[in-house]
Each structure stands twice: as structure tokens, then as C-alpha cells.
Amino acid sequence: MLDLLQQGFGAVFSLNILILMFLGVAVGIVFGAVPGLSATMAVALCLPLTFTMGPQAGLSLLVALFIGATSGGLISAILLKIPGTPSSIATVFDGGPLMEQGLGVKALGVGIVFSFLGTIFSIIALMFIAPQLAKVALSFGPHEYFAIAVFSLTLIATLSAGSMVKGLFAGTLGIAVSTVGIAPVEAVRRFTFGLSELNGGFSMLTVMIGMFAVAEVIKLAETGRHAARSKVGSVSMKHIKGFGFSLREFRQELPNASRSGLIGLTVGILPGIGAGTSNLLSYIVAKKRAKQPETYGKGNIGGVVASETANNAGIGGAMMPLMTLGIPGDTTTAILLGGFLIHGIQPGPLLFVSQGPLVYTIFAALLVASVMMLFMEFYGLRLFIKLLDVPKHILLPIILVLCVVGAFGLSSRLFDVWSILLFGLLGYGFVKAGMPVAPFIIGFILGPMAETNLRRGLMLSDGNFASFFTNPIAATFLGLALAFVLWQLYSAMRPRTGVLGQVLRT
Amino acid sequence: MTTANKKELIIGVAMLGVSATYMVMAYRLPGHEGIDAATVPFLLAALLSLLGVFQVVSAFASRTQPASDSSAATQDEPAPTVIEPATVLKTLGLILLYVVLLGPVGFPIMTAIYLYLQFIVLTPVDRKIRHLPYAGIALVTSIVIYLLFREAFDLLLPAGLLNFL
Numbered sequence: 001m002l003d004l005l006q007q008g009f010g011a012v013f014s015l016n017i018l019i020l021m022f023l024g025v026a027v028g029i030v031f032g033a034v035p036g037l038s039a040t041m042a043v044a045l046c047l048p049l050t051f052t053m054g055p056q057a058g059l060s061l062l063v064a065l066f067i068g069a070t071s072g073g074l075i076s077a078i079l080l081k082i083p084g085t086p087s088s089i090a091t092v093f094d095g096g097p098l099m100e101q102g103l104g105v106k107a108l109g110v111g112i113v114f115s116f117l118g119t120i121f122s123i124i125a126l127m128f129i130a131p132q133l134a135k136v137a138l139s140f141g142p143h144e145y146f147a148i149a150v151f152s153l154t155l156i157a158t159l160s161a162g163s164m165v166k167g168l169f170a171g172t173l174g175i176a177v178s179t180v181g182i183a184p185v186e187a188v189r190r191f192t193f194g195l196s197e198l199n200g201g202f203s204m205l206t207v208m209i210g211m212f213a214v215a216e217v218i219k220l221a222e223t224g225r226h227a228a229r230s231k232v233g234s235v236s237m238k239h240i241k242g243f244g245f246s247l248r249e250f251r252q253e254l255p256n257a258s259r260s261g262l263i264g265l266t267v268g269i270l271p272g273i274g275a276g277t278s279n280l281l282s283y284i285v286a287k288k289r290a291k292q293p294e295t296y297g298k299g300n301i302g303g304v305v306a307s308e309t310a311n312n313a314g315i316g317g318a319m320m321p322l323m324t325l326g327i328p329g330d331t332t333t334a335i336l337l338g339g340f341l342i343h344g345i346q347p348g349p350l351l352f353v354s355q356g357p358l359v360y361t362i363f364a365a366l367l368v369a370s371v372m373m374l375f376m377e378f379y380g381l382r383l384f385i386k387l388l389d390v391p392k393h394i395l396l397p398i399i400l401v402l403c404v405v406g407a408f409g410l411s412s413r414l415f416d417v418w419s420i421l422l423f424g425l426l427g428y429g430f431v432k433a434g435m436p437v438a439p440f441i442i443g444f445i446l447g448p449m450a451e452t453n454l455r456r457g458l459m460l461s462d463g464n465f466a467s468f469f470t471n472p473i474a475a476t477f478l479g480l481a482l483a484f485v486l487w488q489l490y491s492a493m494r495p496r497t498g499v500l501g502q503v504l505r506t
Numbered sequence: 507m508t509t510a511n512k513k514e515l516i517i518g519v520a521m522l523g524v525s526a527t528y529m530v531m532a533y534r535l536p537g538h539e540g541i542d543a544a545t546v547p548f549l550l551a552a553l554l555s556l557l558g559v560f561q562v563v564s565a566f567a568s569r570t571q572p573a574s575d576s577s578a579a580t581q582d583e584p585a586p587t588v589i590e591p592a593t594v595l596k597t598l599g600l601i602l603l604y605v606v607l608l609g610p611v612g613f614p615i616m617t618a619i620y621l622y623l624q625f626i627v628l629t630p631v632d633r634k635i636r637h638l639p640y641a642g643i644a645l646v647t648s649i650v651i652y653l654l655f656r657e658a659f660d661l662l663l664p665a666g667l668l669n670f671l
Contacts, residue, residue, distance in 0.1 A: 052659050052660050172550055176528055176551070176554065185543070188536060188543040190547065218594060218598065223590070225629070227630065392628075393625060394625060397620070397621050397624035400601065401620070401621065401651065402651070404608070412662070417605050421602070455546075458541055463540065
């Protein structure tokens with residue numbers, strides 16, 4: 001492992017990759033910090049830039065964007081009291097009050113340092129666990145893959161915000177849209193309306209660019225002209241030593257941080273729920289375990305530590321199912337999957353066998369990007385604060401143009417530009433109907449995987465469905481999926497009392 | 507029936523509409539003998555319809571508005587948001603025009619025009635429309651993106667009318 005990691009670092013420490021990653025982390029932080037822009041959007045929009053790069057450079061850039069954007073959310077959470085991304089909601093609870101007490105720099109410093117620690121912790125966990133998981137996954141056949149795909153879909157559909165019916169509908173609709181194109185196994189054309197462009201189905205990227213970026217522009221059109229402008233708080237960086245907090249405070253927060261890191265990692269591994277849930281969950285746990293719980297919500301740095309450690313620990317967690325099984329845990333890793341595929345790399349257990357050096361290059365890139373994030377985010381803070389002021393009515397139209405460029409760049413055809421428009425409208429419709437987008441995306445990605453493996457599994461067992469239930473691993477996952485739906489139904493029937501239930505629903 | 511329930515009902519009907527369309531299309535697929543390429547679409551259509559029915563039923567069943575929004579995210583944002591359908595339609599029109607003319611007129615010209623008009627449409631009510639800076643930003647962005655992708659990333663965006671350059 002060490003020599004592979006050494007090779008990985010060797011690949012990352014070339015001048016052009018380092019420059020790319022530097023830019024990636026910076027752009028990522030901006031996307032994370034500006035409310036309305038997200039990590040998913042950052043990766044989607046920068047993907048076209050990587051088309052002509054090699055896989056090492058391309059993936060390093062995407063990974064850098066991912067890390068920057070996940071952490072960047074804390075800037076607006078503390079300065080504007082608006083979470084830049086859902087993963088920083090709990091950061092606002094104590095970050096906001098700290099800012100009001102004039103301790104903004106301290107809150108930012110704590111947030112950034114523990115973001116860094118959370119990321120590093122999860123990447124190290126990823127490096128040790130993922131290869132073992134891949135070894136197990138090597139023996140998986142169609143039955144297991146089908147069951148895991150169904151399990152992941154159920155999890156994301158039932159846990160997404162809003163009603164379970166809508167979540168399940170969104171997920172199913174995603175699979176339905178993925179059936180467009182040439183069918184697996186017997187290669188029948190389905191739902192192509194005679195358009196040859198649709199033979200390959202809708203491209204994953206056009207679906208995501210449409211649903212996330214184009215829909216966002218349309219959404220701004222609806223309310224943006226009347227939105228109250230938020231006031232960006234100012235922080236003074238004078239007389240700041242280190243990261244603005246003392247070593248004693250750091251030591252005091254270590255137990256809290258390790259707990260939150262574990263929560264973030266575990267929640268991150270589960271498909272469907274990620275940083276958006278774990279930051280709230282670990283905040284609640286931290287508050288419960290604190291010596292003075294009443295100070296939480298009034299400016300206790302513990303709140304910032306819990307939230308930021310947990311959401312960044314989700315990075316390594318979410319990368320685990322992506323790299324070992326090819327199953328994205330959330331929408332950001334979904335688009336990373338798109339990035340892998342564009343560079344001709346199929347994530348899955350074989351990745352560790354056939355592309356060992358590349359895997360460790362990704363690990364090295366994750367580590368280097370985290371270190372870059374630590375220093376850039378704190379010492380470049382004033383620059384990022386300025387960027388928060390860029391008016392939305394200028395920014396979002398430019399993003400739309402970049403979406404068009406990205407869609408066109410996929411295969412140089414205007415058809416893909418029409419697709420993003422179509423999915424932009426669909427995404428806007430989803431927003432209006434209160435339907436979560438994430439299950440749709442994951443359904444769209446896992447749909448073909450579920451169908452292909454269902455068909456293969458049935459062929460292996462001569463059309464006998466029972467083989468899915470006699471296979472122990474497949475049966476376990478299918479059983480878990482069923483149990484989960486039933487549990488959700490049960491808890492929907494009775495009034496919600498548990499804090500956990502509330503967190504999972506938000 | 508409350509407004510919230512009506513909205514949920516409309517959503518349910520839309521869900522059923524989508525399911526029915528998909529069901530009809532799935533029926534028209536060749537096959538339907540044993541397990542084939544039409545099986546999964548058919549199962550999906552059935553599931554979609556079922557969920558659509560659930561949604562419609564729940565719209566009738568629930569009397570009170572479900573407290574769906576998390577209190578966490580909207581802590582101190584009491585200001586009611588003004589919704590402007592006209593701006594949405596204008597934006598959609600602009601995007602449509604942009605995509606239609608992207609091929610024939612070309613990326614550089616259309617992007618500059620689109621950006622300029624879209625900036626104007628989206629300008630907040632409490633701000634002045636500043637034509638000169640808008641036009642400047644639109645033009646520069648368009649040229650920079652076009653040249654950047656052409657020279658650095660080998661992506662030839664449609665040149666359209668400027669093809670002779």
C-alpha cells in the first residue's frame with residue numbers, strides 16, 4: 001500500500017496537477033460559500049474542462065472541487081448566517097452567535113481546522129477500508145448488485161426531505177427516465193421516439209446539469225428580484241495567531257470531534273443520506289454530551305466543531321461505495337461517477353485490481369486538496385468574502401452559459417443542450433411540487449444497474465425470482481430495504497417525537 | 507379543502523398523468539412474453555401509478571397542512587417571498603431563444619445577447635439597470651469562454667455567423 005501511495009503522491013506532485021488542484025479548491029470554496037451554488041454544480045460545470053486532460057489530472061481537479069465546496073459552506077454559514085449548502089445548517093446555530101459576539105474569526109478558524117481534520121480522518125478511513133471492501137465486493141454477482149442497488153434506492157427515496165411517496169416517486173421516475181435508449185440484454189430500442197440521439201439514453205451529465213444548475217437559474221427568476229440582499233459581516237484578520245483559537249480549546253474539543261467524525265463517516269457511507277443529515281445529527285449528539293448543553297446555540301465553538309467535522313468526514317464515507325461498488329452515495333459523488341466514466345474508468349471492485357496506481361492517486365489528491373483547503377480557506381478568507389458579494393443576477397446567467405458549454409462539450413451536439421433545458425424544466429417542476437431531486441438522480445444512475453443485474457440474475461437462474469432470496473447477501477439487502485420502508489411507514493403513521501426521526505426527515 | 511391540499515391534489519394528478527403516459531409507452535414496446543425488455547418499464551409504470559394514487563388519496567385524507575419545512579433552515583427569515591411568474595416566463599423565453607439560435611447564429615453572438623438581456627430581466631427591483639456594464643460583462647464573458655474552450659480545451663463551440671473568422 002505504501003509504495004502505491006508513494007506513486008500516487010508522485011503523480012499529484014507535478015506542477016500542472018498542483019496548479020489545477022489549487023484552482024479547483026478555490027473555485028470549490030466559492031461554490032460552497034455562495035448560497036444557491038453547490039458542490040454538485042461545481043463538479044458538473046468544471047467537468048467539461050477535464051475532457052482533454054488525462055485521468056490523473058482530471059480526477060485530481062474534480063476531487064479538489066469536491067473538498068473545497070464541502071468545506072466552503074461554513075463561510076456563509078458563519079458570516080451570513082445562511083448555510084451555503086445543507087451540510088452546514090448546524091454550523092449556523094453556533095457560528096452565527098459567535099459572529100455576533102465579534103468572534104467571527106475564531107468560529108471560522110475552528111470550522112476550517114475541524115473541517116480539515118474531519119476530511120483527513122475520513123480519507124484515512126477510506127484508504128484502509130475501501131481496499132478490503134473491494135476484495136469482498138469482487139465476489140459479488142448480479143444478485144448482490146441488484147439487491148444493493150434496490151437497497152440504496154429505497155434508502156435515498158425514503159430518507160429524502162418531504163413525503164415518502166414523493167421521494168419514492170422521484171426515485172422510480174429516475175429509473176423510468178434511465179430506461180430510454182437501447183435496452184440491456186436484448187438491445188431493443190425503448191422510448192427513443194425514432195431519435196438516433198436517444199439510442200444511448202440521456203447522458204448522466206445532461207440530467208444533472210439540467211436538474212441542478214438550469215433549474216437553479218429558473219428558480220432565481222421566480223424570487224430573486226425581490227430577495228433581500230444579505231449583509232456580509234466583516235472580520236478583521238489583524239492580530240490573529242495561528243487559526244484564531246488556543247491549543248487548550250483545541251484539546252477540549254477533541255472528544256467531540258472524534259465522535260462527530262465517526263458519525264459523519266458512518267452516515268456518509270450509507271447511500272442516500274450524507275453530510276446534510278450528519279451535521280445535524282452530530283450537533284445534537286454533541287449538545288447532549290456537552291458539560292454545559294445550555295451554551296449550545298449561543299455561541300459555543302463545540303457546535304461548529306461537531307457540524308463541520310461531521311460534514312467533511314462524509315467525503316471519505318461517500319467515496320467508499322462509489323469506489324468499491326460504483327454506487328454513488330449522494331448527488332456530488334453521482335457526478336464524480338460521471339467524471340470517472342468520462343475518463344474511461346469504471347468504479348467498482350475491479351478498479352482496485354486493474355487501476356491500483358490511479359486509485360492511490362485519487363487518495364493522494366484527496367489528502368493534498370485537504371491541506372490546500374486548510375490554508376487557502378483561512379488565509380484567503382477576505383477574497384472569498386468579496387466573492388460572496390457578486391450579485392446573483394450576474395452570476396447565474398453566466399452559470400447557465402457554462403451549463404450550455406458543458407452540455408455541448410459532451411459530444412459536440414446541440415441535442416444535449418436541449419436535454420439540459422428539458423431537465424431544467426423538470427427540476428423546476430420538482431421544486432414547485434416539493435419533490436426531492438436526489439432520489440431522481442440516484443434512480444437514474446442506479447436504474448440501469450438494477451435492471452441489467454436483475455435480467456442477468458434471472459438468466460442465471462432460468463427466470464426464477466427465488467434465487468434473489470436464497471442468496472444470503474442479496475436477501476439481506478432486499479430484506480433491509482423492505483424493513484426500511486415498513487419502518488418509515490410505521491413512523492409516518494404515528495406522531496413524530498424522536499429527534500432522530502426529525503433530523504432524518506429534514 | 508385547504509389550498510395546501512389542493513396543491514397536493516394537483517401534484518398527485520400530475521404524477522398520475524406522468525405514470526399513465528409512461529404506462530402507455532411501455533405497453534407499445536415489443537415483447538411482453540416472459541421477462542424481456544418491456545418487463546422493467548412495465549413494473550416501473552405500475553409502481554409510479556400506485557404512488558400517484560397514494561398521493562391523490564393522501565391529499566384528500568390529510569386535513570391539516572403537514573409541517574414539512576424544517577425550522578432549522580428557516581430560522582430568521584420571516585420575510586415572505588414574492589413570486590414572479592412573469593420573470594420566470596421571460597427567463598424561459600430567453601433561454602429557449604438562446605438554444606434555438608445557438609446553432610445558426612453561433613455561440614459568441616448569441617451568448618453576448620442572451621447574457622445582456624438575462625441580466626436585465628433578473629436585475630433586482632431595488633437596483634438600477636446599468637446597460638453599459640451589463641453589455642461589457644456580456645461581451646467579455648462570451649469572448650473569454652469561446653476562446654478559452656477553443657484554444658485551451660479543444661472544444662469548438664458553434665461559430666455560426668462568425669464562421670469565416
